[in-house]
Amino acid sequence: MGPNFIGRVLTGYQYRDFTLGERVMTQLRVVMYYLSLLVLPSPSRLNLDHDFPVSHSLLNPASTLFSLLGLIGLIGLGVYLARRKPLASFGIFWFLGNLVVESSVIPLEMVFEHRLYLPLLGFLLFLAGMAGRKDKGRIFIYGALIIIPIFSIWTFQRNIVWNDEFALWSDCLKKSPNKARSHDGIALAYLNNGMYDDAIREAQKALQINPNYTKAYKVYSNIGFAYLYKGMYDEAIRQCQRALSINPNYTKAYTNLGVAYLNKGMYAEAIRENQRAIEIDPNYGRAHMNLAIAYAKKGMSDEAIKEYQRALELDPDYTEIYKQAWERLLQ
Secondary structure, three states: OOHHHHHHHHHHHOOOOOOHHHHHHHHHHHHHHHHHHOOOOOOHHHHOOOOOOOOOOOEEEHHHHHHHHHHHHHHHHHHHHHHHHHHHHHHHHHHHOOOOOOOOOOOOOOOOOHHHHHHHHHHHHHHHHHHHHHHHHHHHHHHHHHHHHHHHHHHHHHHHHHHOHHHHHHHHHHOOOHHHHHHHHHHHHHHOOOHHHHHHHHHHHHHHHHHOOOOOOHHHHHHHHHHHHHOOHHHHHHHHHHHHHHHOOOOHHHHHHHHHHHHHHOOOHHHHHHHHHHHOOOOHHHHHHHHHHHHOOOOHHHHHHHHHHHHHHHHHHHHHHHHHHHHHHHH
């Protein structure tokens, strides 16, 4: 995070709907929730974007205090087992140590299940360390014979959800209907499949839920993109300009804005917006392609050819797509 660690941490909370203190207290419950997921990873408890209630004090909710006591007890157990069962002790501190960054003061999202990938090893080492002698080890083996088939079925069920973007984001909306990211995710899925009215509705819902959503500039740009393909160019321009007012370095908003101007016959404005995108990212192939089309429409053939060739150099895999776009937009 650079040399100004404290400053960047505090700045990050300007874009969150919780304070630094609330995050630290909530993480006490989050860590205990992570442990429960390792014990019972039922698909009904798994979610890409958890809507986890914030702790406002150690007693609001009361589970915050109990989680603190539980973590103190877990650390105490690790110390107690250090000589008796060192592998189990190491597993406890591995689990907690690998959650220190994500479950402390840095203003990240409250919960993400993928944060358990490395800590999971500590949990398994703890089980192996506690198994110890062969007689106790047999108990763990018999338990595994029961657990593995159940977990395998749950894994299969969860993979079905992850196999399709609509299924994934529909699952998120079902479990977290009040999270902006869930609505943003399914809006993008609608957008990618040409369902523009649905995309606009869900994107607007995301902004209604959280006007300070950290990806609001992308949401506005996506709304502009949807209006662009609906032929509502003035509204597309307005939405893209709102995106750029939040993040003036978002290149996609410039290219979307350029296409809107292009379709309105405002070629000078289209050239200007795509040039701004290229100033930010000189290797952005789409901006070079759109700039080539704007130059061609304005009768600047030499400049158009130069930008078209540059676009193909940057994205050679999209040659056919660029060819079709060129032929269609020059008709």
